[in-house]
Amino acid sequence: MPIDIKSQSREELQARFQSWEQPVYRVTQLLEWLYVRRATSWDAMTNLPKTLRAQLAEAFSLQSLELVRKQGSRDITQKFLWKLADGALIESVLIPANPALYGEASDRHTLCVSTQVGCAYGCKFCASGLDGWKRNLTPHEIVEQVLATERWNETETKAARPSAGGAPAAAPETEAAESRLINNLVIMGMGEPLSNYDNLLPALRLLNAPWGGGIGARKITISTSGLVPQIRRLADEPEQFRLAISLHGATDEVRQRIMPVNRKYPLKELTAALEYYQEKKDRMITFEYILIAGVNDALEQTQPLGALARHLRAKVNLIPYNKVEGLTWQRPSEEVCEGFLAALEKQRIPATLRREKGGDIDAACGQLRLKTERELAPPLGTMAPA
Ligand code: SAH
Numbered sequence: 614m615p616i617d618i619k620s621q622s623r624e625e626l627q628a629r630f631q632s633w634e635q636p637v638y639r640v641t642q643l644l645e646w647l648y649v650r651r652a653t654s655w656d657a658m659t660n661l662p663k664t665l666r667a668q669l670a671e672a673f674s675l676q677s678l679e680l681v682r683k684q685g686s687r688d689i690t691q692k693f694l695w696k697l698a699d700g701a702l703i704e705s706v707l708i709p710a711n712p713a714l715y716g717e718a719s720d721r722h723t724l725c726v727s728t729q730v731g732c733a734y735g736c737k738f739c740a741s742g743l744d745g746w747k748r749n750l751t752p753h754e755i756v757e758q759v760l761a762t763e764r765w766n767e768t769e770t771k772a773a774r775p776s777a778g779g780a781p782a783a784a785p786e787t788e789a790a791e792s793r794l795i796n797n798l799v800i801m802g803m804g805e806p807l808s809n810y811d812n813l814l815p816a817l818r819l820l821n822a823p824w825g826g827g828i829g830a831r832k833i834t835i836s837t838s839g840l841v842p843q844i845r846r847l848a849d850e851p852e853q854f855r856l857a858i859s860l861h862g863a864t865d866e867v868r869q870r871i872m873p874v875n876r877k878y879p880l881k882e883l884t885a886a887l888e889y890y891q892e893k894k895d896r897m898i899t900f901e902y903i904l905i906a907g908v909n910d911a912l913e914q915t916q917p918l919g920a921l922a923r924h925l926r927a928k929v930n931l932i933p934y935n936k937v938e939g940l941t942w943q944r945p946s947e948e949v950c951e952g953f954l955a956a957l958e959k960q961r962i963p964a965t966l967r968r969e970k971g972g973d974i975d976a977a978c979g980q981l982r983l984k985t986e987r988e989l990a991p992p993l994g995t996m997a998p999a
Protein backbone atom coordinates (compact mmCIF):
# COMPACT_ATOMS: atom_id res chain seq x y z
CA MET A 614 0.00 0.00 0.00
CA PRO A 615 1.50 3.39 -0.96
CA ILE A 616 1.85 6.06 1.72
CA ASP A 617 -1.23 8.23 2.19
CA ILE A 618 -1.03 11.80 0.95
CA LYS A 619 -2.32 13.12 4.28
CA SER A 620 0.78 11.75 5.99
CA GLN A 621 2.96 14.15 3.97
CA SER A 622 4.25 17.50 5.16
CA ARG A 623 4.19 20.50 2.84
CA GLU A 624 7.97 20.27 2.47
CA GLU A 625 7.75 16.63 1.41
CA LEU A 626 5.09 17.45 -1.15
CA GLN A 627 7.08 20.40 -2.43
CA ALA A 628 10.13 18.19 -2.94
CA ARG A 629 8.01 15.63 -4.77
CA PHE A 630 6.39 18.23 -7.00
CA GLN A 631 9.77 19.70 -7.76
CA SER A 632 11.03 16.32 -8.89
CA TRP A 633 7.95 16.11 -11.13
CA GLU A 634 8.75 19.60 -12.45
CA GLN A 635 5.46 20.97 -11.21
CA PRO A 636 5.19 24.63 -10.17
CA VAL A 637 5.02 25.37 -6.42
CA TYR A 638 1.49 26.79 -6.59
CA ARG A 639 0.22 23.33 -7.46
CA VAL A 640 1.14 22.22 -3.92
CA THR A 641 -0.99 25.04 -2.53
CA GLN A 642 -3.88 23.93 -4.70
CA LEU A 643 -3.47 20.33 -3.58
CA LEU A 644 -3.34 21.30 0.11
CA GLU A 645 -6.53 23.26 -0.30
CA TRP A 646 -8.27 20.22 -1.77
CA LEU A 647 -7.05 18.08 1.09
CA TYR A 648 -7.55 20.29 4.13
CA VAL A 649 -10.02 23.03 3.20
CA ARG A 650 -12.35 21.19 0.86
CA ARG A 651 -11.57 17.80 2.38
CA ALA A 652 -11.68 16.02 -0.97
CA THR A 653 -12.08 12.26 -0.90
CA SER A 654 -11.09 11.52 -4.51
CA TRP A 655 -8.40 12.65 -6.93
CA ASP A 656 -11.08 13.24 -9.55
CA ALA A 657 -12.61 15.98 -7.40
CA MET A 658 -9.42 18.06 -7.72
CA THR A 659 -10.59 19.66 -10.94
CA ASN A 660 -8.06 22.51 -11.10
CA LEU A 661 -5.13 20.06 -11.12
CA PRO A 662 -4.14 18.77 -14.56
CA LYS A 663 -5.31 15.23 -15.26
CA THR A 664 -1.75 14.01 -15.75
CA LEU A 665 -0.77 15.32 -12.32
CA ARG A 666 -3.80 13.68 -10.74
CA ALA A 667 -2.78 10.39 -12.33
CA GLN A 668 0.77 10.82 -11.04
CA LEU A 669 -0.53 11.53 -7.54
CA ALA A 670 -2.85 8.54 -7.64
CA GLU A 671 0.04 6.32 -8.55
CA ALA A 672 2.40 7.64 -5.88
CA PHE A 673 -0.02 8.04 -2.95
CA SER A 674 -3.20 6.66 -1.53
CA LEU A 675 -6.05 9.01 -0.56
CA GLN A 676 -8.01 7.31 2.17
CA SER A 677 -10.91 8.58 4.21
CA LEU A 678 -12.53 7.10 7.27
CA GLU A 679 -15.79 5.25 6.96
CA LEU A 680 -18.41 6.06 9.58
CA VAL A 681 -19.85 2.82 10.92
CA ARG A 682 -21.73 4.03 13.96
CA LYS A 683 -22.59 7.28 15.70
CA GLN A 684 -24.01 7.83 19.16
CA GLY A 685 -25.50 10.99 20.54
CA SER A 686 -27.50 13.62 18.74
CA ARG A 687 -26.63 17.01 17.34
CA ASP A 688 -25.76 19.72 19.91
CA ILE A 689 -24.56 17.28 22.58
CA THR A 690 -21.50 15.06 22.92
CA GLN A 691 -21.36 12.72 19.97
CA LYS A 692 -19.28 9.66 19.45
CA PHE A 693 -18.09 8.42 16.07
CA LEU A 694 -16.93 4.92 15.33
CA TRP A 695 -14.73 4.79 12.22
CA LYS A 696 -13.55 1.89 10.12
CA LEU A 697 -9.98 2.05 8.83
CA ALA A 698 -8.77 0.62 5.50
CA ASP A 699 -7.79 -2.67 7.16
CA GLY A 700 -11.16 -2.97 8.90
CA ALA A 701 -9.90 -1.91 12.36
CA LEU A 702 -12.26 0.28 14.39
CA ILE A 703 -11.39 3.53 16.19
CA GLU A 704 -13.35 6.28 17.92
CA SER A 705 -13.51 10.05 18.05
CA VAL A 706 -15.72 12.09 20.37
CA LEU A 707 -17.09 15.50 19.41
CA ILE A 708 -17.80 17.85 22.31
CA PRO A 709 -19.60 21.16 21.76
CA ALA A 710 -18.01 24.22 23.37
CA ASN A 711 -21.35 25.66 24.30
CA PRO A 712 -24.98 24.89 23.55
CA ALA A 713 -24.89 25.04 19.79
CA LEU A 714 -27.42 26.91 17.74
CA TYR A 715 -29.10 24.49 15.44
CA GLY A 716 -27.36 24.38 12.06
CA GLU A 717 -25.06 27.26 12.95
CA ALA A 718 -21.75 26.60 11.23
CA SER A 719 -19.79 29.08 13.33
CA ASP A 720 -20.07 27.01 16.49
CA ARG A 721 -16.72 25.55 17.39
CA HIS A 722 -16.10 22.17 18.96
CA THR A 723 -13.48 20.02 20.66
CA LEU A 724 -12.61 16.68 19.11
CA CYS A 725 -11.16 13.84 21.15
CA VAL A 726 -9.05 11.68 18.83
CA SER A 727 -7.55 8.20 19.00
CA THR A 728 -3.91 7.41 18.28
CA GLN A 729 -3.79 3.62 18.34
CA VAL A 730 -6.04 0.62 17.77
CA GLY A 731 -6.35 -0.67 21.32
CA CYS A 732 -3.72 0.11 23.94
CA ALA A 733 -0.80 -1.82 25.36
CA TYR A 734 -0.72 -0.08 28.74
CA GLY A 735 -3.54 -2.08 30.29
CA CYS A 736 -4.79 0.36 32.93
CA LYS A 737 -7.15 -1.78 34.94
CA PHE A 738 -10.17 0.52 34.64
CA CYS A 739 -9.98 1.30 30.92
CA ALA A 740 -11.93 -0.20 28.02
CA SER A 741 -9.27 0.69 25.44
CA GLY A 742 -6.72 -1.68 26.88
CA LEU A 743 -9.08 -4.59 27.50
CA ASP A 744 -8.35 -6.39 24.26
CA GLY A 745 -4.72 -5.30 24.12
CA TRP A 746 -2.87 -3.35 21.47
CA LYS A 747 -3.36 -3.97 17.75
CA ARG A 748 -1.38 -1.26 15.97
CA ASN A 749 -0.36 2.37 15.79
CA LEU A 750 -2.41 4.82 13.76
CA THR A 751 -0.55 6.45 10.88
CA PRO A 752 -0.43 10.25 10.67
CA HIS A 753 -3.22 10.37 8.07
CA GLU A 754 -5.49 8.20 10.23
CA ILE A 755 -5.08 10.69 13.07
CA VAL A 756 -5.60 13.69 10.77
CA GLU A 757 -8.59 12.07 9.03
CA GLN A 758 -10.54 11.91 12.29
CA VAL A 759 -10.78 15.69 12.20
CA LEU A 760 -11.50 15.90 8.48
CA ALA A 761 -14.05 13.09 8.48
CA THR A 762 -15.90 14.63 11.44
CA GLU A 763 -15.98 17.98 9.63
CA ARG A 764 -17.16 16.29 6.43
CA TRP A 765 -19.95 14.67 8.36
CA ASN A 766 -20.87 18.04 9.89
CA GLU A 767 -20.93 19.69 6.50
CA THR A 768 -23.39 17.13 5.19
CA GLU A 769 -25.56 17.48 8.28
CA THR A 770 -25.49 21.27 8.13
CA LYS A 771 -26.50 21.25 4.49
CA ALA A 772 -29.34 18.87 5.20
CA ALA A 773 -30.55 21.07 8.08
CA ARG A 774 -30.50 24.28 6.05
CA PRO A 775 -33.78 25.45 4.52
CA SER A 776 -33.63 24.81 0.76
CA ALA A 777 -32.05 27.51 -1.41
CA GLY A 778 -33.84 30.68 -2.39
CA GLY A 779 -32.88 34.15 -1.18
CA ALA A 780 -29.12 34.54 -0.79
CA PRO A 781 -26.92 33.15 -3.55
CA ALA A 782 -24.89 30.05 -2.64
CA ALA A 783 -21.38 30.70 -1.30
CA ALA A 784 -18.37 29.59 -3.34
CA PRO A 785 -17.40 26.04 -2.35
CA GLU A 786 -14.13 27.09 -0.70
CA THR A 787 -15.84 29.71 1.48
CA GLU A 788 -18.42 27.19 2.45
CA ALA A 789 -15.81 24.61 3.45
CA ALA A 790 -13.88 27.15 5.51
CA GLU A 791 -17.05 28.39 7.16
CA SER A 792 -18.05 24.91 8.09
CA ARG A 793 -14.71 24.31 9.85
CA LEU A 794 -16.01 22.83 13.00
CA ILE A 795 -13.11 21.88 15.22
CA ASN A 796 -10.82 24.38 16.90
CA ASN A 797 -9.73 22.34 19.88
CA LEU A 798 -8.18 18.89 20.07
CA VAL A 799 -7.71 16.54 22.96
CA ILE A 800 -5.56 13.51 22.28
CA MET A 801 -7.48 11.39 24.76
CA GLY A 802 -9.18 8.75 22.64
CA MET A 803 -8.06 5.19 22.30
CA GLY A 804 -4.37 4.47 22.73
CA GLU A 805 -1.33 5.94 24.43
CA PRO A 806 -0.35 8.88 22.20
CA LEU A 807 3.24 9.12 23.39
CA SER A 808 3.95 5.49 22.54
CA ASN A 809 3.08 6.41 18.94
CA TYR A 810 5.27 9.51 19.07
CA ASP A 811 6.71 9.26 15.56
CA ASN A 812 3.27 9.31 13.94
CA LEU A 813 1.64 11.60 16.49
CA LEU A 814 3.98 14.55 15.99
CA PRO A 815 3.69 14.69 12.17
CA ALA A 816 -0.10 14.38 12.52
CA LEU A 817 -0.29 17.22 15.05
CA ARG A 818 1.93 19.37 12.83
CA LEU A 819 -0.45 18.81 9.90
CA LEU A 820 -3.42 19.68 12.10
CA ASN A 821 -1.62 22.72 13.48
CA ALA A 822 -0.37 24.12 10.15
CA PRO A 823 -2.23 27.20 8.91
CA TRP A 824 -2.61 25.53 5.49
CA GLY A 825 -3.72 22.27 7.19
CA GLY A 826 -6.08 21.86 10.12
CA GLY A 827 -5.40 25.40 11.36
CA ILE A 828 -5.74 24.39 15.03
CA GLY A 829 -3.46 26.40 17.36
CA ALA A 830 -0.82 24.36 19.26
CA ARG A 831 -2.13 25.79 22.53
CA LYS A 832 -5.50 24.31 21.62
CA ILE A 833 -4.07 20.83 21.33
CA THR A 834 -3.82 18.80 24.56
CA ILE A 835 -1.88 15.56 24.64
CA SER A 836 -2.91 13.16 27.38
CA THR A 837 -0.49 10.51 28.58
CA SER A 838 -0.41 7.81 31.22
CA GLY A 839 3.09 9.07 32.01
CA LEU A 840 5.76 7.91 29.53
CA VAL A 841 8.78 9.62 31.01
CA PRO A 842 11.28 9.60 28.09
CA GLN A 843 8.65 10.89 25.64
CA ILE A 844 7.54 13.65 28.02
CA ARG A 845 11.13 14.87 27.99
CA ARG A 846 11.27 14.57 24.22
CA LEU A 847 8.05 16.56 23.88
CA ALA A 848 9.49 19.25 26.13
CA ASP A 849 12.29 19.70 23.58
CA GLU A 850 9.91 20.24 20.63
CA PRO A 851 9.32 23.80 19.47
CA GLU A 852 5.49 23.63 19.64
CA GLN A 853 3.55 24.72 22.70
CA PHE A 854 1.24 21.72 22.97
CA ARG A 855 -0.58 21.32 26.25
CA LEU A 856 0.08 18.32 28.42
CA ALA A 857 -2.38 16.33 30.53
CA ILE A 858 -1.19 13.55 32.80
CA SER A 859 -3.48 10.65 33.65
CA LEU A 860 -2.47 10.49 37.27
CA HIS A 861 -5.36 8.68 38.97
CA GLY A 862 -3.23 8.05 42.03
CA ALA A 863 -0.98 10.40 44.02
CA THR A 864 1.07 7.67 45.70
CA ASP A 865 2.92 4.80 44.03
CA GLU A 866 0.86 2.36 46.03
CA VAL A 867 -2.49 3.59 44.72
CA ARG A 868 -1.29 4.31 41.20
CA GLN A 869 0.39 0.94 40.82
CA ARG A 870 -2.81 -0.85 41.69
CA ILE A 871 -4.63 0.50 38.64
CA MET A 872 -1.83 1.58 36.25
CA PRO A 873 0.89 -0.96 35.41
CA VAL A 874 2.91 1.83 33.74
CA ASN A 875 3.71 3.14 37.22
CA ARG A 876 6.10 0.20 37.78
CA LYS A 877 8.20 1.32 34.86
CA TYR A 878 7.93 5.04 35.57
CA PRO A 879 7.14 5.58 39.26
CA LEU A 880 5.96 8.97 40.53
CA LYS A 881 9.45 10.18 41.38
CA GLU A 882 10.61 9.79 37.78
CA LEU A 883 7.37 11.14 36.39
CA THR A 884 7.65 14.19 38.63
CA ALA A 885 11.22 14.85 37.46
CA ALA A 886 10.14 14.65 33.80
CA LEU A 887 7.27 17.06 34.48
CA GLU A 888 9.62 19.47 36.21
CA TYR A 889 11.73 19.40 33.05
CA TYR A 890 8.67 19.93 30.86
CA GLN A 891 7.71 22.97 32.88
CA GLU A 892 11.18 24.36 32.87
CA LYS A 893 11.24 24.18 29.07
CA LYS A 894 7.67 25.21 28.37
CA ASP A 895 6.50 27.19 31.35
CA ARG A 896 3.03 25.86 30.75
CA MET A 897 0.40 24.68 33.13
CA ILE A 898 0.07 20.93 33.33
CA THR A 899 -3.26 19.24 33.98
CA PHE A 900 -3.65 16.17 36.16
CA GLU A 901 -6.53 13.94 35.23
CA TYR A 902 -7.80 12.05 38.23
CA ILE A 903 -10.61 9.53 37.72
CA LEU A 904 -12.47 8.97 40.95
CA ILE A 905 -12.96 5.22 41.48
CA ALA A 906 -14.90 4.06 44.53
CA GLY A 907 -12.73 2.49 47.21
CA VAL A 908 -9.54 2.84 45.15
CA ASN A 909 -8.44 6.47 45.08
CA ASP A 910 -11.37 8.46 46.44
CA ALA A 911 -10.49 8.53 50.17
CA LEU A 912 -10.19 12.08 51.49
CA GLU A 913 -6.66 11.40 52.76
CA GLN A 914 -5.57 11.03 49.11
CA THR A 915 -6.17 14.75 48.63
CA GLN A 916 -3.05 15.42 50.73
CA PRO A 917 -0.41 13.82 48.46
CA LEU A 918 -2.43 14.89 45.41
CA GLY A 919 -2.56 18.49 46.57
CA ALA A 920 1.14 18.46 47.40
CA LEU A 921 2.09 17.12 43.96
CA ALA A 922 -0.20 19.59 42.20
CA ARG A 923 1.24 22.49 44.18
CA HIS A 924 4.80 21.39 43.48
CA LEU A 925 4.16 21.19 39.71
CA ARG A 926 1.68 24.07 39.60
CA ALA A 927 -0.78 21.64 38.05
CA LYS A 928 -4.52 21.93 37.74
CA VAL A 929 -6.55 18.89 38.81
CA ASN A 930 -9.36 17.59 36.68
CA LEU A 931 -11.55 15.21 38.66
CA ILE A 932 -13.56 12.76 36.55
CA PRO A 933 -16.09 10.40 38.14
CA TYR A 934 -15.42 6.92 36.76
CA ASN A 935 -17.46 5.86 33.78
CA LYS A 936 -18.66 2.30 34.21
CA VAL A 937 -17.14 -0.14 31.73
CA GLU A 938 -19.09 -3.27 30.84
CA GLY A 939 -17.34 -6.33 32.18
CA LEU A 940 -15.30 -4.44 34.81
CA THR A 941 -16.31 -4.19 38.44
CA TRP A 942 -14.97 -0.70 39.26
CA GLN A 943 -17.60 1.77 40.42
CA ARG A 944 -18.03 5.52 40.41
CA PRO A 945 -18.21 7.03 43.93
CA SER A 946 -21.38 8.80 45.05
CA GLU A 947 -21.87 12.45 44.13
CA GLU A 948 -21.21 13.48 47.73
CA VAL A 949 -17.85 11.71 47.76
CA CYS A 950 -16.84 13.41 44.50
CA GLU A 951 -17.94 16.84 45.73
CA GLY A 952 -16.16 16.25 49.06
CA PHE A 953 -12.94 15.33 47.27
CA LEU A 954 -13.16 18.50 45.20
CA ALA A 955 -13.84 20.64 48.28
CA ALA A 956 -10.79 19.17 50.08
CA LEU A 957 -8.54 20.15 47.16
CA GLU A 958 -10.07 23.61 46.96
CA LYS A 959 -9.44 24.02 50.67
CA GLN A 960 -5.75 23.55 49.88
CA ARG A 961 -6.16 26.23 47.18
CA ILE A 962 -5.44 23.81 44.38
CA PRO A 963 -7.14 24.78 41.11
CA ALA A 964 -9.50 21.87 40.53
CA THR A 965 -12.64 21.02 38.59
CA LEU A 966 -15.08 18.16 38.84
CA ARG A 967 -16.55 16.94 35.59
CA ARG A 968 -20.26 16.57 35.95
CA GLU A 969 -20.47 14.00 33.16
CA LYS A 970 -22.44 14.59 30.03
CA GLY A 971 -21.18 11.83 27.79
CA GLY A 972 -21.57 9.01 30.30
CA ASP A 973 -24.85 7.88 28.83
CA ILE A 974 -23.33 7.35 25.39
CA ASP A 975 -20.27 5.41 26.50
CA ALA A 976 -18.15 8.52 26.03
CA ALA A 977 -15.15 7.19 27.93
CA CYS A 978 -12.46 6.06 25.58
CA GLY A 979 -12.66 2.68 23.92
CA GLN A 980 -16.14 1.80 25.03
CA LEU A 981 -18.08 2.11 21.80
CA ARG A 982 -15.47 0.16 19.90
CA LEU A 983 -15.46 -2.60 22.48
CA LYS A 984 -19.22 -2.86 22.43
CA THR A 985 -19.38 -2.89 18.62
CA GLU A 986 -16.60 -5.44 18.25
CA ARG A 987 -18.31 -7.71 20.72
CA GLU A 988 -21.64 -7.34 18.95
CA LEU A 989 -20.05 -7.98 15.56
CA ALA A 990 -17.98 -10.94 16.73
CA PRO A 991 -19.50 -14.25 15.70
CA PRO A 992 -20.88 -16.11 18.72
CA LEU A 993 -18.52 -18.74 20.08
CA GLY A 994 -18.75 -22.00 18.18
CA THR A 995 -19.89 -20.47 14.88
CA MET A 996 -16.41 -19.69 13.57
CA ALA A 997 -15.50 -21.59 10.44
CA PRO A 998 -12.76 -24.15 11.08
CA ALA A 999 -9.32 -22.94 10.04
N1 SAH B 1 -3.62 6.85 27.01
C1 SAH B 1 -3.78 8.21 27.31
C2 SAH B 1 -4.89 8.90 26.54
C3 SAH B 1 -6.15 8.13 26.36
S1 SAH B 1 -7.09 7.80 27.81
C4 SAH B 1 -3.96 8.40 28.80
O1 SAH B 1 -4.12 7.41 29.50
O2 SAH B 1 -3.88 9.53 29.23
C5 SAH B 1 -7.87 9.36 28.11
C6 SAH B 1 -8.37 9.53 29.52
O3 SAH B 1 -9.57 8.76 29.74
C7 SAH B 1 -7.37 9.08 30.55
O4 SAH B 1 -7.24 10.02 31.58
C8 SAH B 1 -8.00 7.81 31.04
O5 SAH B 1 -7.51 7.48 32.27
C9 SAH B 1 -9.46 8.15 31.00
N2 SAH B 1 -10.37 7.00 31.12
C10 SAH B 1 -10.17 5.75 30.68
N3 SAH B 1 -11.21 4.96 31.02
C11 SAH B 1 -12.08 5.73 31.70
C12 SAH B 1 -13.34 5.49 32.32
N4 SAH B 1 -13.91 4.30 32.28
N5 SAH B 1 -13.96 6.53 32.95
C13 SAH B 1 -13.39 7.76 32.97
N6 SAH B 1 -12.21 8.05 32.39
C14 SAH B 1 -11.56 7.05 31.77
Ligand code: SF4
Binds near residue numbers: 734736740805859
Ligand atom coordinates in the same frame (compact mmCIF):
# COMPACT_ATOMS: atom_id res chain seq x y z
FE1 SF4 C 1 -4.16 3.04 27.55
FE2 SF4 C 1 -4.77 5.48 28.49
FE3 SF4 C 1 -6.53 3.43 28.67
FE4 SF4 C 1 -4.32 3.42 30.17
S1 SF4 C 1 -6.02 4.92 30.26
S2 SF4 C 1 -5.15 1.67 29.01
S3 SF4 C 1 -2.85 4.34 28.79
S4 SF4 C 1 -5.80 4.38 26.80
